[in-house]
Amino acid sequence: MGITKVDGFTPEVTQMAEILKALGHPARLAIMEYLINSPDCINGDLVDHLPLAQSTVSRHLSELKKVGLIKGTITGNCISYCINDDVWDKIKVFFNTSSDQITPGKSCAC
Amino acid sequence: MGITKVDGFTPEVTQMAEILKALGHPARLAIMEYLINSPDCINGDLVDHLPLAQSTVSRHLSELKKVGLIKGTITGNCISYCINDDVWDKIKVFFNTSSDQITPGKSCAC
DNA sequence: TTCCCATATCGCAATATTACGATATTAAAA
DNA sequence: TTTTAATATCGTAATATTGCGATATGGGAA
Numbered sequence: 001m002g003i004t005k006v007d008g009f010t011p012e013v014t015q016m017a018e019i020l021k022a023l024g025h026p027a028r029l030a031i032m033e034y035l036i037n038s039p040d041c042i043n044g045d046l047v048d049h050l051p052l053a054q055s056t057v058s059r060h061l062s063e064l065k066k067v068g069l070i071k072g073t074i075t076g077n078c079i080s081y082c083i084n085d086d087v088w089d090k091i092k093v094f095f096n097t098s099s100d101q102i103t104p105g106k107s108c109a110c
Numbered sequence: 111m112g113i114t115k116v117d118g119f120t121p122e123v124t125q126m127a128e129i130l131k132a133l134g135h136p137a138r139l140a141i142m143e144y145l146i147n148s149p150d151c152i153n154g155d156l157v158d159h160l161p162l163a164q165s166t167v168s169r170h171l172s173e174l175k176k177v178g179l180i181k182g183t184i185t186g187n188c189i190s191y192c193i194n195d196d197v198w199d200k201i202k203v204f205f206n207t208s209s210d211q212i213t214p215g216k217s218c219a220c
Numbered sequence: 221t222t223c224c225c226a227t228a229t230c231g232c233a234a235t236a237t238t239a240c241g242a243t244a245t246t247a248a249a250a
Numbered sequence: 251t252t253t254t255a256a257t258a259t260c261g262t263a264a265t266a267t268t269g270c271g272a273t274a275t276g277g278g279a280a
Contacts, residue, residue, distance in 0.1 A: 002265030008161025009136040021134025026119040051118025112235030
């Protein structure tokens with residue numbers, strides 16, 4: 001098949017899975033790190049930092065944008081992409097609150 | 111193609127991407143939440159909580175195990191799967207340290 | 221306007237993923 | 251030993267993903 005079942009899962013789980021799936025690729029994760037660490041939002045030389053063709057990088061950028069991880073556009077002299085803090089924080093919250101709920105000492109003895 | 115390029119990325123990025131990719135599926139994310147919230151490690155009734163066939167759930171479990179997100183096995187009377195805290199914490203650290211490096215007020219004006 | 225540069229989109233081919241039923245496996249129970 | 255219950259694996263078909271070259275697009279420069 002290749003099609004991912006969505007029925008039966010909560011919208012929260014489905015949405016978070018989409019975000020994490022977008023991050024689950026070396027190129028896209030590297031793009032996020034690059035955007036985080038770069039002093040400004042310009043991504044003009046992003047292609048030079050990745051071992052991928054320009055068209056492929058553009059495709060990955062559009063996927064990151066699709067799930068809301070990055071925002072911005074290339075319109076004329078305003079060339080910029082940057083992190084969407086809202087979504088990034090959402091991920092942080094997800095993992096932090098989840099971890100708190102792990103019962104201490106629950107590690108299985110197998 | 112469908113094949114993911116690995117050459118040119120740091121091992122850290124590649125490994126974290128694999129972990130996040132494993133989490134980037136509603137079923138697998140739901141499994142993790144279930145394991146976190148369940149009082150014990152037993153996952154016998156996991157299939158009842160997911161809208162998927164038993165064989166599909168088993169496959170997802172094996173993928174979570176492949177990247178180290180869960181550990182444990184079904185061996186005789188010791189039926190258990192549980193979270194691998196090491197890997198889970200690794201994810202937490204990854205996002206927390208990354209977020210700290212975001213330059214404040216860097217949001218692009220486009 | 222025409223040219224140039226950077227980014228986006230398209231089309232394709234190769235591979236990966238997903239899901240399910242059927243079957244195999246494994247260990248406990250009868 | 252045979253049966254039973256639970257999980258794992260196999261085989262499959264359908265769809266998704268990935269990457270690249272070619273091309274389109276859009277704005278500034280000449």
